[in-house]
Amino acid sequence: MTEKTKNSEQIICINCGFCCDGTLFYSGCLEQGERGTLPEKIEKNYFIDKNKEYFKLPCLYFDKKCTIYNQKKAKICSSYRCQLLFDVEDNKMMIKEALQLVENAKQARNKIFKIWAKLTGDYDKITFNGLLIKLGYKSKELNDKKNDSLELNILLAQCNVLEALFVKHFKSEKKFMALKGTNNKSEN
């Protein structure tokens, strides 16, 4: 990776943070043996699931950007690169476009947070993944009571579309293709 690419990536990551703040993931993966050598707050968020080790997200060291960037972190924090970074590296997207995409994603996510708060009166600070969980419970609760809420169903669909966009632009195009339905002429 060239110095120019590294600098571009840093600009994008500082403006984004979706991989740390609970927008893209519920948790970060840990490698075997990392536990016990990690920063205190990552240790605090440690958990095991099906014999694999993780730490919960949002990362407690994330405050608009990584607050321990130059210190020891979990290996995944330095090694993870999202689809957007690959797209910029491969010249599929300019840095300016990538930054605009991040901004659009933040606005879309925040719009959904506001609708959720307005619908439920729940103004607690929440992550996008946290919202998906809450929305799932709420939807089930209403279904069980046979009390269908159009607004909530629309919000659920909006969240699903935004989640698909996060997969497409930040996780991987391949995963996004797997989500998609049948091919048609208007598709790429």
Add this chain to the structure above:
Amino acid sequence: MKKYIRNNKTIADKLHDELVMMDIDMGKYFSLNPVATRIWDLLEQPLSIEEICKVLLEEFEVNKEQCIKEVQEHITEMKKLGLIFEE
């Protein structure tokens, strides 16, 4: 002259130049390529194929005949998918 308008009941969003939509009944996603997405954007207001082409000819390097042909194809496809209506 036939005019078309977007179906606002569709759940769709975009972060860059491709629109992603969800078919709620099937629980499947699909996306529109950048040209189809631009047509979708323009159809916030009722427009005819000629009016759409007038805008696209200024934005894309394409000749008029090709543009009309492609817009007609996209419109047909988008109508079939229930994304737009004929006014």
